[in-house]
Amino acid sequence: MSNELPDNGLPNGWKMVIGLEVHTELATQTKLFSSSPNLFGGEPNTHLDPVSLGLPGSLPVLNKVAVELAIRIGLALNCVVQRSVFARKNYFYPDQPKDFQISQYELPINGEGHLDLPDGSTVGITRAHLEEDTGKSTHMGSGGGRIHDADYTLVDYNRAGVPLLEIVSEPDMRTAEQAKVYVSELRAILIAVGASDGKMEEGSMRVDCNVSVRRSDDDPFGTRCEIKNVNSLRSMGRAIDYEARRQIDLLEAGERIRQETRHWNEDEGRTVTLRSKEEATDYRYFPEPDLVELDPDPAWIEQIRAALPMLPRERRLRVVERTGATVAAAALIVERGLDDLVLEAVTIGGDPARLVNHAQQLSDDRATDLSQAAFAALSTMESSGAISATQAKTVLARMVEFGEDPASIASELGYEAMPSDELESMVDGLIAAHADEWAKLVAGEQKVMGFFVGAAMKATGGKADGKAVSAILNQRRG
Amino acid sequence: MTELTTALEMAAAVAAREVTATELVEASLSAIAERDGDISAFNLVTDDAARQRAAEIDVEIAAGRPVGRLAGVPIALKDNLCTRGVPTTCSSKILEGWRPPYDATVVTMLAHSGAISVGKTNLDEFAMGSSTENSAFGPTRNPRDLSRVPGGSSGGSAAAVAAGYVPLSLGSDTGGSIRQPAALCGVVGVKPTYGLVSRYGLVAFASSLDQIGPFATTVTDAALLLEVIAGHDPLDSTSIPEPVADLMSHLADGVQGLRVGIVSEFMVEGIADDVRRRTEAAAAALEAAGAIVGEVNVPAAAYGLDAYYLIAPAEASSNLARYDAVRFGLRVDASTTPDMYDATRTAGFGDEVKRRIMLGTYALSAGYYDAYYGTAQKVRSLIRRDFDRAYQDFDVLLSPTSPTTAFAFGDKTEDPMTMYLNDVCTIPTNLAGHPAMSVPFGVGDDGMPVGVQVMAPMMGEIPMFRAAAVLEAAANSEAIS
């Protein structure tokens, strides 16, 4: 972490420590260990095969694309891609079809790595391992879906066996904001490498937060609590802040923190105890005997590395360097996937500042289809004064909508000549800037008229109407 | 038709239209109807399906269409092999009535070969046992002497072949569950190299040890059935991606110059004198046929039982967690899901299964993993290493299959450890992943069959079958004289 710690918003100088476990579903066609579809939604229990239903006699076979996506993520997070062994994590629960989960325990596919955040800080990655998702339980009855009031539960195994990568960070984050930046950056990477759609709301990316507090950054870590069920970046930030304050209140009241798993309740804005770690389950991990070890060939890893797209961090730096954009503006442009468009438009002579400005405001998904030549031309028209900034926005919107070139849109909209109000203010500007010449003109020196018209033509790139300029000057002269 | 006793003869006769598949199946079904009330080899006889399948094959043959190598041959399947729409129970109450929605890979391969399943055979519950006394549906009796056990866990499959119902059956062998009942019933039983036969659709007991293999009345039939069921299966990650060895063409190769090692560790205390004498006689027969016979040590094999009774229960404790009353099988109702788990599993599993689940859970539990499961997996490596050293000097190894001939019901059920000792000679090869087979070699002092075990290195089925064929011939000529 950087030495300059941002304000964490906590009272009395308390410090917080945050580590995150992010589960991301991998964008494969089929499940991690079997050939039924990895699809969100669908009629319950229609994406099943003997393996994902945990039927007796069924055997898992590893999905090669899931492994490749895991390696892509690992490489993007600067992890060591290593020999790994799948293990069984044993526990009874209805949405776990085999009553064990196939995961990686002692030897994960991705070992230590790190993620550099836009703010210049670095978060360590402990590991990123492959595992299978569970089915989904729906709690039925008068309790309105609450687990403890349910009359009974219905189970759908469509999601069972969907490939997950669990990305575990080091406890390197110190503010909720930083945690949000970390998750956004991670999400951007997952999308960039084509490993996931990164949709937190649909559950394809799930975050568990480990939060603890201490008096000083030099103290050892405090007892941590794990918060589950944060479904958006915003709720994650709220949950972390709430949890830190809850722990501080307890400690200041002389109580101790119990290590436990807590559930974020979005409606009530608080975390509640799910279970105490002191009654920890004995998962009886052991190597999965139905699978063999995974030790990816270095040549394959290098092939995957070579095919990796440029990552968001590098793309942001590129935009900053070549356009002079701020880091925040560059981040937005990269997030919208418009960095290539902007940079190509700059290369062919577009106005960097104006292009960056437009790209930041282009929230339309179709914007990536803009032609670089048209986008560059728009910025030139604007900088030459052929159209105003306001007009440029309108023209751009139509370019995105209809794919026409900016000149014909401007002409269609009658933007070719400068509107009289702008022309007048431009002329007024010239008058103010050239007080001596203006005095001569007022004094009747008619030849100075030519000087002003020439300046106006220059300022508008030749688009200003000379007669109109003369008329304004005559009007101002009285 | 009565002269047709082997699968090879039956398949040839069906192909030559000397007999129909229907006639073979009817003969098998009537033999079962006649005797199985006493023997109880079968949990389920699928007579209607067998008749229908036989009729289909007869149509194919009559139409001159090509059929598989086992076309028309009746076969019995151990009831831990998944058969689509046909109850698959593992002889456990917890799976009673379960109809799998899919076929095991071996079942599909058998169907393609034209073999006709006549039913599902009894076993020790979830293949845990050595006498078939642990079946929830009652024991199977040894066709050679109904007062004795057929061995186990594939007791039903061994008995079905020994009783002459079918020339072939399939069993599964985790620690001796094919070889030991083969020995006790006087038939041939093969535990192939781990990974040679797909386990997909075999209800798991101990995944790293389980292998499916054939029972037959002759070494040739066993080789034929193994050729039919062996081969790489993309649905089993542990399946070996190698082409199937041509066993049949090597059966008559003899053992001239073959180096045969008698494993000293398997000829020690606990092996009955008559069994030991028969094993020595088998070694002499091989030597007489030109083999070079010597003694060999496999020191770590002496710890096979110890490693096995940690590894197999550990894997089983996890494999058997899925019997949870949610998706299939027995449910004993309760007011909460955890209570339902407890009630169902307590009512659905027998004592031996519970014992192994608890043992395995303990061996994996926090604080004990290294001492038990971890240590056992290292011992397993040593056993493999010691076998590999033995195979530097010998092509195949020889030992008794079972320490004794078939014993009486109830003899060994009191003390689990006594029962476990039955598998002392067979377990080490499962731990090593090597192939081994049991060949009948005469009878013991009680007149009951004795089996000798031929072991071979990984993928060493060819030398193993060559030795077995010579032993079979020697046993037959000894019986005649």
Added chain:
Amino acid sequence: MPERITVEDVAHVARLARLNIAPDELERFTSQLGDILEHAAQMAALDLEGVEPMGHPYGLRNVMRADVLAPSLDRDEVLSQAPSAEAGMFRVPPVLGEEP
């Protein structure tokens, strides 16, 4: 090797394995499991220094399949085997708590 397994140990593993074992059975199982584990303790005589746990006997590694769809099971056939089903799903009594 650890100390001999106790009745409490067996009760604990029975709970982990979701089995109800009656008190009189607990004694019997404890004694049987103790004998088996005692026999297994003989392994302590072996020198296991530097010995790796056994992997696949044939040394298979990196077994992977192509990411290709195959038809899913028929839901009616699957649910016909369920002890209880409702609305296309498997029905169970209240589960009481979240995934452990």
